[in-house]
Amino acid sequence: MQTQHHLRALAPYLVLLTLSLQGRAMAEDNTPQRPLQTTMHAFFLALTGVFPWSLDAQQFQAPEHRPQIHAALQSLAQHAEHLHTHGQGLPQSFGFLRRSLAKSAHDAAERYAAGQYPQARFLLQGLTENCFACHARLPNLQPFALGQRFLAETNVAPLSIPQRFKLEVATRQFDTALTTCEALLRATDSSAADIWLTGVFEDYLKIIIRVRNDFPRALTALTQFLERPDVPAVLRDQLRSWMQALTELQSHGPVEQALSRARTLIETGQHRNRFPADHQGFVHFVVASSLVHRWLATQPTDTSALAEAYYLLGIAETYISRTSWLSETPFFLETAIRLDPTSAVAAKAYDVLNMYLLTEFTGSHGTRVPSDVQEHLETLRRLRGGS
Ligand code: HEC
Structure with a gap:
């Protein structure tokens, strides 16, 4: 827990951005109280501080913007790493997305520092997928006015509608996103098929x-x-x-x-x-996934029920995830196995996970599964055999 104290002490002092939004964030009535909110506000400031520049390849790498973009990406990466290591009260079900955000943010900052601007830009824009995936999961309990102002002041016209929608959900403007x-x-300028x-x-x-x-x-x-x-x-x-x-x-x-x-x-x-x-x-x-996420947010403690919850999330996710690179299925199924390794639910979860990964990597033949994935499956299999 040493590092936890260390990072927690550091967190509020991490790079503050010189943005007009910053002053407003401080002035807001709902100045964040909980660590999770503090982190989310930091994400918001970092993301919105650089996102508008990322809309244009030249602006994004212009020497006069570099220090600020660099600082924002660093801040994003540090806060994401902090969230990844501490969880900050989020249910375990957010584990995969915490890790995924930390990795993308770290990679974006690293690429930018190395002068690989197109890659950094791509990663930054892709980050909103992580914000989206978490925010699209539970009810939205309070409005976030800063997000609304940001969108009002930002020219989102260059974004495709799906990208704009992601940004709106990342900044917690759910009604705007639905609209x-x-x-x-x-739209009359797109065909129904294109939509x-x-x-x-x-x-x-x-x-x-x-x-x-x-x-x-x-x-x-x-x-x-x-x-x-x-x-x-x-x-x-x-x-x-x-x-x-x-x-x-x-x-x-x-x-x-x-x-x-x-x-x-x-x-x-x-x-x-x-x-x-x-x-x-x-x-x-x-x-189904909505119900299970809501149930998990009530912090249940019954292990066998938890294992089933993760199993159900894993199954539901196989049908609803849009992209396999952000599919939470393996994480959910593995969590189900680890929670109650010798249970019947774990056996089912293992079965699905095994086939899911084999199919994922190799089409249907299971011939080119990377060795680390194979080892991982083997570890889980042994865990189950523990009875
Ligand atoms: C691992 C899951 C997760 C990820 C990733 C995530 N968020 Fe959040 N975020 C949440 C949850 C959960 C809440 C709701 C917190 C609450 O209401 O208690 C939230 C709330 C917020 C809020 C509202 C804070 C407030 O005071 O009401 C903002 C702003 C925010 N997130 C921004 C972002 C941005 C920007 C990103 C992407 C860079 C992001 N978040 C990524 C889980 C996540």
Whole structure:
């Protein structure tokens, strides 16, 4: 715990940025009280201090901006490392994303320092995926006014709509983000098929279900979209199925019996999927994950229930993660195994994890799995054999 004290003492003094927002942050009524909030404010200041420059390759590497960009990236990396090592009260379920953010932030700062500006810029813009993934998980309990001001003062026009949406969620402007998606669904300069390809439906549903629990709003948006004349038949079929699910479920309901309800939702979702890559069960999986995340936020202590919760998250994640590079599935399944290694849940989790990783690395033949992954699987297998 030595380093913990060391870092905790240092944290407030880490590079302060000379931004107009900084002064405002201090003046805000909700000046952060908890360590997690302090970290999040630091993320926000660092990200928003450099993000606008990252929109333009030249600005991002202009010598006059370098000291400030460098300092912001360092600050981001240091705070992310701090969050990674201390957790700051976040449930264990955030473990993968904490690590992933710390790594990306570290890499971005390192690349920038080495003069590899395009790589640093790419990494910085990709960081918002981590902010998004965490923020898209639990209800948003308080408005964050600084984020709203930042967006109002920043020219986000160069960003594609999906990128803008990520930034809005990173800065905790959930309603703005939903409005951005809804505007995209109405856009007349993109075809329905192109809109579909942006992945907007999945991101939109994650926010509206897990953060807002506002099923009627989602139904309205999807109904309007279906009025477009150019919706491809496959998409129409999928959206109708999701609308039916939203109508049936109406809300994700209370946290009571979250696990058994999540289990049923996942089973139902799996039945709705007519073939493995089908998306008909998507709404069910998102609602299931929402319930489990809410339950985990109540800090339960029953180990076997926790193991099942992580198993269910791992399964749901296989259906809802958009990109495999940010898939939390292996982390969730491994957590399930470690929590209760000799249980039946651990056996199922191991089974899925094993196949998931083999498939991930090699298509379907399992022939080129890196040795560290193989060793890792072996460690988990031995853990299970401990009984
Ligand atoms: C590991 C998960 C995680 C990551 C990664 C993450 N956040 Fe957060 N963030 C949270 C959680 C959880 C909250 C809600 C805290 C609460 O309300 O108690 C939050 C809240 C915030 C807040 C609101 C603070 C307040 O005072 O209300 C801001 C701003 C914020 N995050 C910015 C960011 C930015 C910018 C990034 C990306 C660089 C980011 N966060 C990445 C989990 C994360």
